Amino acid sequence: MFTPQGPTLRELAVQALSSIEHGYDLLAPKFDRTPFRTPDQLLDAVVSAVRPLGPFRTGLDICCGTGAGVGVLRQLCEERVTGVDFSAGMLAAARSAFPAVPGAPAVDWVRADARALPFTPAFDLAVSFGAFGHFLPRELPALFAQAHAALRPGGRFVFPVPAPPRVGSKLYWTLWGFDTAMRLRNLLWHPSFVMYYRTFRLADVLDELARAGFTTGLRPLTDLGHLPDGTPRCVLVVARRA
Secondary structure, three states: OOOOOOOOHHHHHHHHOOOHHHHHHHHHHHHHHOOOOOOHHHHHHHHHHHHHHOOEEEEEEEOOOOOHHHHHHHHHEEEEEEEEEOOHHHHHHHHHHOOOOOOOOEEEEEEOOOOOOOOOOOEEEEEOOOOHHHOOHHHHHHHHHHHHHHEEEEEEEEEEEEOOOOOOOHHHHHHHHHHHHHHHHHHHOOOOOOOOOOOOOHHHHHHHHHHOOEEEEEEEOHHHOEOOOOOEOEEEEEEEEO
16 A cells, blocks of 8 residues: 555654644655555546536635645636645645646645635635545534635535445445544544544535535546446535535
8 A cells, every 4th residue: 555655654653643733744745655645536537527617717725735636726727726734744745746837827835724714705616635534523514614715606615525335344344443543542642633534424514515505416426437336436526605
């Protein structure tokens, strides 16, 4: 799962025993060489699904990390893209990975907490990839309210949600074990490091988006294939500010 150029076991242990912010500051230089980076196949599928919903002038990548979502937005937006994250280390890595390119939208990098975004309604499109596990369920209302406030009327907030693993499958027990270990870690060690895979349930997410003022829909990401029962392996949540 990890390349030789990725973090060592010791580096991962130090990161896991840090706060979320400091942990990602430590991991940032090698983050893109870990399995935690959003796969290019998923990013490409999102671009294909969102492009027909445009055009978009400005885009916002919420919890941008090393900038995978910024790469998506540069393909979809015409004028300007902003990446926001609260880890200075991740922002530094993103800035290096996405230099200015003639003819491409300009990119701004902003250090801020996603639960308190410093933006007026200035964006046509907002995305987020792989970050929701860092928020407890009780924090979703504030997170979605901030995304809503950053969008212009008619703007869209989109993000992929994979199908839940089959109960009893290897992936099911892997995620269950990871979440259990993380809860024990946070019970015994401070500062806490919030990262859970099984707390972001689609039905609850859609309810919270509606409470935040979004009109929501789902688009299957068919490029990623289907499960044996014919359902898509991943869907794209499309939340529109009315």
